[in-house]
Amino acid sequence: MTRTRRLSLAVATAAVAALALAACSGGGSSNAEGTVTDGKLTIATGDPAYAPWVEDNEPQSGKGFEAAVAYAVAEEMGYAKSDVVWKRSTFDSAIAPGPKDWDLNLQQFSIDAKRKKAVDMSTAYYTTTQAVVTSGSSKAADATTVSALADDTIGVAAGSTSIQSVKDVLGVTPQVFNSNDDAVLALKSGQIDAIVTDLPTAFSMAATQVDDGTVSAQFPQDGKGDQFGFVLPKGSALTGKVDKALASLQSDGTLEQLETKWLSSATNTPVLK
Incomplete structure (x- = not known):
């Protein structure tokens, strides 16, 4: 094999390898789809x-x-x-x-x-959107309307968008806690009747942190979440x-x-x- 042919073969092999590497580095997709x-x-x-x-x-x-x-x-x-x-x-x-x-x-x-x-x-x-988390023993357990929650004590986490949502939708000023964990402790002790947080967190909280926990209602969509x-x-x-x-x-x-x-x-x- 001539030196020129060996060089051409090496270049072609390198090109094929480069194309294969590029295909792999681009997320694993290499077909037309x-x-x-x-x-x-x-x-x-x-x-x-x-x-x-x-x-x-x-x-x-x-x-x-x-x-x-x-x-x-x-x-x-x-x-x-x-x-x-x-x-x-x-x-x-x-x-x-x-x-x-x-x-x-x-x-x-x-x-x-x-x-x-x-x-x-x-x-x-x-x-x-925002949602209401409570326990089966809370007086807020069956509250599914704004008027029904008006007399309940609502807890929220500091720095969360839930604070303004409670004010805008429920027309009340919530109790603000350092974290959702602190709000859960307050709910368990009866200090508050319900917690308002975003819906994904609400489902997780009700399932894993609150005894007999339930997501009793969700706020109307406002497009801000x-x-x-x-x-x-x-x-x-x-x-x-x-x-x-x-x-x-x-x-x-x-x-x-x-x-x-x-x-x-x-x-x-x-x-x-």
């Missing part, structure tokens, strides 16, 4: 994933708000339910820089400019497609219907009137 597996849409969520976002830790069932949203987006993008593959990931690894072994990830990621430096984020599929979006690998070819799918689902009322079904009806959490 921009997905990690040709013909499949790989979606990740947490492990475990909790209700009401995913029912019974089984996202493949399509039950739970985020599981249902994931399948609705997949369908808008042209994927059948059988073409959706589920994976699990931690929250922190999902928003860290670097290649991913999934195409989309959703586990209540707030859309954040800092996160967008490491990963892509879609437009919002949900905007958080945190917005949840899908996380995608940085520079994903799918980001625009996900945004287009979400715009369609927003326009035809699907997102609102899923929110009502899984975050209100299924959890028995009425909107305050």
